[in-house]
Amino acid sequence: MKVLEKKGFWVKIETDGKSGWVKLSDIELPNIPNNIDPLSTGRAASGNIVNTAGVRGLSPEELKGAKPNTAALEVAIKNSELIKDSDIANFINSGSLTPKSSTPQIKTVKTTLMGNTENSEASKNNSTSNKKTSKSTKENNDDKDW
């Protein structure tokens, strides 16, 4: 299975020469990286920051060693306090953002260090993930994306 594209909770996959969109919950993404390797991201190692021209980076070392800047923080707080309740109401209204009284029920899933999901429902899903994928792809057979 090859992942072609992702959009929201949907993944476009290709398998057996066919492609189609499936839900993220119906498949297991291939090659989930588990360990972080700072070397692979261009920063050599802890305490040894690689700065390329024009890139102003932020590092754990800079953060830990920083001298507190309360003056800058006071300015940020003042900016925030300029916002009145009526401004917030206007912002919500002008964006046509209608707050909802309730949200759909979601699953509580524990994720292990290996990146796999586990609970009774998720385990069941894992064991049938291939079956579910083929079912979903079959369901999408009429989709124009195929």
Added chain:
Amino acid sequence: MMTKIGSFLLTVFIFFYSALSFADQDLQALAEQLKKYDDPKFQYEIGYRTSAKILGSTPTITDQAANTYINLLGKSLAKNYQLNTYRWTFGILQSDDINAFAASGGFIFVTKGLLKELNSEDELAAVLAHEIAHVKFNHYIKVVKKQMLAEFTSKSLNDKSNGGDLEALSNASTLLLSRGLDKQSEFEADREATLILSKSGYDPSAMADVLSMLEKKATDKSQAMSFLLTTHPHPTQRLQALGACCAEAFASEPNKNSKTQARFNSSLKTKI
């Protein structure tokens, strides 16, 4: 002989009684210190000092329109999610790194580098909602409390700097920002962000879209992702976890809002 035995037993009794008494005092001191962490004022103080250190390492941008916009968006999310009792402060860091930070009490900072990668108000709302969730769940405070409990077994609590001194606490909190939280806290914040988006009328898929963008940046080995990748689970892991909890509930929820795109572009995208 009997007198000697009696004297010995009395000494042993006094020794253990004293030890228990000290242990009891230590436990009381620990309980009092832990209780302080539940006080919103105390949490704000720790967050204030932590934020001052963040701004000491990287200044914020001064553009008034962008600052007003990010505060309006952040505060409207908090209001819709009934978290407007916090004294929220949102700011934009003058850094090309892709990252965002939250400190206890309601301080949230997003880097310019991250904002440049976002395509809509929905996606910025997702980033802010993720950080709001860290504040709501007191993720940083919980870790500091856990550390205190762990230290209790190995160190004397008579050392008042252990948990009592705000400067030491803000240093511990800053250290956490540079080390990162546990993976479950990050997954929990992604989940909560999706709920906040839905509740506020934004596209609930936006958190997943942001994670897909981060995943692409990580795959491309972007240097700007280095810090974020050392403090967070890999975006692919986060995407899988978010899909497991929320795809069924939200995948088909249509939510495209053209009215927010114009202000996102004019108040933010053109200002950074």
